[in-house]
Amino acid sequence: MKDIRFEGVGKAFPTRQGGEFVALRDITLTVAEREFVAVVGPSGSGKTTLMRMAAGLDHPTHGTVRVGGREVTGPGPDRAVVFQQFALFPWKTVRENIAFGLRCKGTPRARQEEVVARYLRLMSMEGTEDRFPHQLSGGMQQRVAIARSYAIEPDVLLMDEPFGALDAQTRTVMQEELIRLSRHEPRTVLFITHAVEEAVYLADRVVVLARNPGRLREIVDIRPTREAEDWSARPIDEVMDLPSFNHLRTHVWRLLRDQIRPDD
Amino acid sequence: MARVTLSGRPPGPIELLGLSALGTVAFFGGWQLLAASGAVSPQTLPTPDAVLATAWRMLMEPFAGHTLPEHLLASLGRFALGFGLAALAGVPLGLAMGRWRLLDDIVSPIFEALRFVAPLAWVPFAALWFGTGIGGPVMVIFAGAFPPCLINAYRGARLVETRLVEAAQTLGAGGLRIMAEVLLPGALPSIVAGLRVSAGLAWQSLIGAELIVASAGIGYLMVQGQSNLAPAIVMAGMLAVGLVGLLIDVALRRIERWVRARWGETP
Numbered sequence: 001m002k003d004i005r006f007e008g009v010g011k012a013f014p015t016r017q018g019g020e021f022v023a024l025r026d027i028t029l030t031v032a033e034r035e036f037v038a039v040v041g042p043s044g045s046g047k048t049t050l051m052r053m054a055a056g057l058d059h060p061t062h063g064t065v066r067v068g069g070r071e072v073t074g075p076g077p078d079r080a081v082v083f084q085q086f087a088l089f090p091w092k093t094v095r096e097n098i099a100f101g102l103r104c105k106g107t108p109r110a111r112q113e114e115v116v117a118r119y120l121r122l123m124s125m126e127g128t129e130d131r132f133p134h135q136l137s138g139g140m141q142q143r144v145a146i147a148r149s150y151a152i153e154p155d156v157l158l159m160d161e162p163f164g165a166l167d168a169q170t171r172t173v174m175q176e177e178l179i180r181l182s183r184h185e186p187r188t189v190l191f192i193t194h195a196v197e198e199a200v201y202l203a204d205r206v207v208v209l210a211r212n213p214g215r216l217r218e219i220v221d222i223r224p225t226r227e228a229e230d231w232s233a234r235p236i237d238e239v240m241d242l243p244s245f246n247h248l249r250t251h252v253w254r255l256l257r258d259q260i261r262p263d264d
Numbered sequence: 265m266a267r268v269t270l271s272g273r274p275p276g277p278i279e280l281l282g283l284s285a286l287g288t289v290a291f292f293g294g295w296q297l298l299a300a301s302g303a304v305s306p307q308t309l310p311t312p313d314a315v316l317a318t319a320w321r322m323l324m325e326p327f328a329g330h331t332l333p334e335h336l337l338a339s340l341g342r343f344a345l346g347f348g349l350a351a352l353a354g355v356p357l358g359l360a361m362g363r364w365r366l367l368d369d370i371v372s373p374i375f376e377a378l379r380f381v382a383p384l385a386w387v388p389f390a391a392l393w394f395g396t397g398i399g400g401p402v403m404v405i406f407a408g409a410f411p412p413c414l415i416n417a418y419r420g421a422r423l424v425e426t427r428l429v430e431a432a433q434t435l436g437a438g439g440l441r442i443m444a445e446v447l448l449p450g451a452l453p454s455i456v457a458g459l460r461v462s463a464g465l466a467w468q469s470l471i472g473a474e475l476i477v478a479s480a481g482i483g484y485l486m487v488q489g490q491s492n493l494a495p496a497i498v499m500a501g502m503l504a505v506g507l508v509g510l511l512i513d514v515a516l517r518r519i520e521r522w523v524r525a526r527w528g529e530t531p
Contacts, residue, residue, distance in 0.1 A: 089428060
């Protein structure tokens, strides 16, 4: 099973005053195999911490995170991460960046070339393989980062606000591309974002977090509507015009707004 | 603060050339005047042309067993060996210390204490342990060249963005691969700057070491010149040291610029 299971997960940091700051409390959540789950929450609700614990880059102080049944103890290529700031290796070309994880695995060279070519095609960026990241636009860089993560065929994909650094237009294009990619290659995805629209458009389920301390507020099921109206096959602007989409978006948005008190 | 210039603007290439020539002519002119005036004896201060003539003669005629180029070659060999060893040891250790806090905590105290021991202070032990041929001087150079290699690799590694290391980890890279493919290229501009400082220190330490231990080399040549009461030979040696040091620095400066152009431009 290529699923992600948070079992009573909590994360607390000691504060300088000798107290404890609770970033996340008692999160129990399962992302099923091939399910796309988006996590939204106000800043300070611990959504990035949640993702980093699944990646093994942070460690829970309570409970356990399991991926594919195995307890997460550190980072590993079964859980690829797409970072907000792309995190491409600036001294490596597009080809070398995408192939990096494959080289770590010891994949034969010919096979590496095949995989790189395949993702360049899927992400419509043929002809850029010998460029360096700084020669690409932000959108193109994030495509490379996504291709680099998909290329190692991880059990699960963890995305930390991957489109957060992009301009609005590029962002829309990338959302569409990601839907297309997920149709070609369905994977288990945990997607962190603060954009409600993006979450509703991309996900099967949207997890809404509350803050102080970070905890589960509600899980909104998008999938029945998505499948009934076949969102994945339609252009993004059309989907975002649907009454059902607007209804879900408003629902999630209200859940978030209720937490934002005037003293914030 | 803006520095004062002749024209109020930064000097152009021709102005710069003229100013450099002015300094050089003033230096050699003053030296020539002082030496030729008879105020100091030629045994104390030979004239520049005597030094040049001596250097020219030594290109062919051996002194202290070897010609000037042979002495120079012996020095350069030791330099390359000592500097190379320092880079090979210092850079990986610095990178590893930047990556693993534990190693940093273990090595730092002893390193911080030892690096203030002047390279020349190692000479007695260097001679005792490694002899006066190749080994002794090489160890002294190593002592001079090692700290900047380590420090700059360490600082460079600490400045590599955490997310790049994390990205490599999540893609399945192990410790060695992260060092070689993330920390090393990320720290390269800093490392190359360190290598340049290190080369300068290595070359200086080398001549110092050869003054005491060696059976060939520029420093040895200078000591022999002194004991033969031939100041022109000593100064010819100094001239060679200065010129070669300058050449080494110019070469490394070019490499440094190239690396910055190639690696420095991250978005």
